[in-house]
Amino acid sequence: MRTQVCIIGGGPSGLLLSQLLHRSGVDTVVLERQSREYVLGRIRAGVLEWGSVETLRAAGVGARMDRDGDPHTGIELAARNRGFRIDLEAFTGKRVMVYGQTEITADLYAARDAMGGVVIDRAEGVTLHDLDRDAPYVTYRRNGTEHRIDCDFVAGCDGFHGVSRKSMPASVLKEYERVYPFGWLGVLSETPPATKEILYANHERGFALCSMRNPSLSRYYIQVPLDEKAENWSDEAFWDELRRRLPPDIADGMVTGPSVEKSVAPLRSFVAEPMQWGRLFLVGDAAHIVPPTGAKGLNLAVGDVHYLWKALEAEYGGYAGAVRGYSDRALARVWNAMRFSWSFTMTMHRFPEQTGYDQRMQETEISYLEQSDSAQRVLAEQYVGLPY
Ligand code: FAS
Ligand code: PHB
Helix, strand or coil, X not given: CECCEEEECCCHHHHHHHHHHHHCCCCEEEECCCCHHHHHCCCCCCEECHHHHHHHXXXXXXXXXHHHCEEECEEEEEECCEEEEEEHHHHHCCXXXXXXXXXXXXXXXXXXXXXXXXXXXXXXXXXXXXXCCCCCEEEEEECCEEEEEECCEEEECCCXXXXXXXXXXXXCCEEEEEEEEEEEEEEEECCCCCCCCCEEEECXXXXXXXXXXXXXXXXXXXXXXXXXXXHHCCHHHXXXXXXXXXXXXXXXXXXXXXXXXXXXXXXXXXXXXXXXXXXXXXXXXXXXXXXXXXCCHHHHHHHHHHHHHHHHHHHHCCCCCHHHHHHHHHHHHHHHHHHHHHHHXXXXXXXXXXXXXXXXHHHHHHHHHHHCHHHHHHHHHHHHCCCC
């Protein structure tokens, strides 16, 4: 088989890149290790920057998002069980869209099918060859048969544990990482959200987050120790601990119910440089991971896709060498979001060695945010997403 761009990974990055390139007349094949059902069963991100909203619309997959998504003009912060609102739209003129990654992935698969896009699932042993030559190729196994795809370029959209980043020479790759000494225990429940907007709560017992997917589907998180297991938490224990960390009016009014999903996610900050080598490009979680505090993971992936889509569209449009600037452009935006996510995580979470003084420092920073329009403007600009 031959194609112009072979895309490794059928998550949001790979599917969105394939969809955008197809609409620009560039031929692609997507190779996904898991089954489509497995990929569609993942519960992950929930908040879209407006740049992501516009990119999804440009890909022709915005209809359900515009119908079912929920545009938010603000977020809430809380410390010592007292909350306040930050008006994102007043400071930036932008909103964020609450619409689950699971839905985005489903919309993308449907769009790929409708356009006759080639998405090969259960592709095992994907291996990248001759990435530093003019004719790279990819091999994989499916149902016991070996296959080869010859291509012009390879897009590594295969997440943190994928094969693409590992296919770059160690002498070329530089990795930056910080692992946080805690995780997030997340619960999805078919209950009305406790808050109208997303609430981030600092508490001396640990961080808590109130979010949602729609008016009858709530998403909550509490900070837990790094080695915590979801099965150690009954629903009742989760609800009790969550309510302890929230303002009383929200805790008292919360409608609880059985969890339909419960899992622990570790938190890390990670960046791999450069994001391209030869004819390989790294996209999304294959190149970077952010703690979900700033809701940047999926949005950074969409930003990378936007840059690579435009670069490849120019390359195939006659501007040879247009792809050379991809890594520098993507990394500039990645590092900005990396810093914001790290800073917001440091302010909102309780660290194991934290002293009473450290807790007061966090509470004072949050109190200053409440009083200062300048401080709120800085946070709002980062939260809604910097321009591409
Ligand atoms: P993905 O990991 O989503 O997709 C990569 C795909 O490549 C997968 O389908 C995988 O099966 C496939 N693959 C891997 N290796 C392969 C191989 N060798 N061959 C072929 N295919 C291969 N972000 C937020 O903004 N907010 C959140 O609340 C949030 N919560 C998260 C919770 C969890 C548990 C995790 C893990 C991540 C969370 N994220 C969140 C980040 C997440 O949303 C990512 O940013 C997003 O999935 C990135 O999309 P991709 O780059 O496509 O990577
Ligand atoms: C979510 O709804 O899953 C969510 C919202 C905001 C975040 C992280 C996750 O910062």
